[in-house]
Amino acid sequence: MNTIYIDNLGGVEVAPYARLTEAQLLNRLHPDEGVFICESLKVIRVALEHGMEPVSFLCEEKFLPQVPDYGVPVYTAERAVLKQLTGYELSRGVLCCMRRPTLPPVATVLEGARRVAVLDGVVNSENTGAIFRAAASLGIDTVLLTRTCCDPLNRRACRVSMGTVFQLPWTFMDNYMQLKDNGFATVALALTDRSVPIDASVLKGIEKMAVILGTEGDGLSDNVLRQADYVARIPMQRGVDSLNVAAAAAVAFWELSK
Numbered sequence: 001m002n003t004i005y006i007d008n009l010g011g012v013e014v015a016p017y018a019r020l021t022e023a024q025l026l027n028r029l030h031p032d033e034g035v036f037i038c039e040s041l042k043v044i045r046v047a048l049e050h051g052m053e054p055v056s057f058l059c060e061e062k063f064l065p066q067v068p069d070y071g072v073p074v075y076t077a078e079r080a081v082l083k084q085l086t087g088y089e090l091s092r093g094v095l096c097c098m099r100r101p102t103l104p105p106v107a108t109v110l111e112g113a114r115r116v117a118v119l120d121g122v123v124n125s126e127n128t129g130a131i132f133r134a135a136a137s138l139g140i141d142t143v144l145l146t147r148t149c150c151d152p153l154n155r156r157a158c159r160v161s162m163g164t165v166f167q168l169p170w171t172f173m174d175n176y177m178q179l180k181d182n183g184f185a186t187v188a189l190a191l192t193d194r195s196v197p198i199d200a201s202v203l204k205g206i207e208k209m210a211v212i213l214g215t216e217g218d219g220l221s222d223n224v225l226r227q228a229d230y231v232a233r234i235p236m237q238r239g240v241d242s243l244n245v246a247a248a249a250a251v252a253f254w255e256l257s258k
Contacts, residue, residue, distance in 0.1 A: 046163025113141035121215030129160025130246035136164035139257025188228035
């Protein structure tokens with residue numbers, strides 16, 4: 001194993017872990033050079049099993065025996081040094097810098113799918129990760145995101161998803177016609193006058209369905225709701241008007257993927 005001991009976080013080799021922002025890691029000007037940070041051995045192993053390419057690892061010395069040997073640098077330091085990293089206490093000891101994969105076109109992601117989750121403007125990384133985890137476990141075949149969404153390879157999103165961002169096919173989409181062109185009926189989740197209960201008979205038997213989830217707080221825009229084939233709501237009790245988008249997603253996926 002190519003183990004390299006460091007005593008500070010000032011070196012350029014550990015910049016992705018210590019100093020680069022999510023936007024800098026993404027590197028929109030040079031996408032082929034983009035990387036992301038994956039944390040916790042469990043999530044890292046899932047990423048590696050699904051073809052992600054490691055650039056380097058960073059860990060405490062006591063975790064070295066658990067780091068898989070991919071021939072890349074493994075930087076190690078004392079805990080006191082690594083505690084300077086924001087969020088290191090949550091990483092469970094190991095971080096991995098990985099190359100960003102090339103995202104497939106929408107048509108490729110939709111091929112063979114029957115149930116699709118669409119995230120429209122969901123910006124919270126924890127919600128994004130939780131939605132991916134629900135989608136993977138509750139019958140969703142693939143995930144599409146608008147360009148205004150949080151990056152699913154955001155460090156926190158990866159961790160909260162428990163690695164499901166590497167298991168489910170996903171990509172960004174530019175307009176809803178891409179769903180229509182591929183034969184999908186769209187079901188927007190919202191509280192409106194035209195919404196039907198999530199278990200309404202009109203939603204049963206739809207062969208190819210895209211479930212649309214809106215941004216935290218404001219929900220889906222009027223334009224998206226007008227374009228949707230159906231608008232559905234989750235019936236509430238005790239005067240509660242709505243659920244967190246990740247919780248709502250889990251309920252919708254369970255009901256609509258039957």
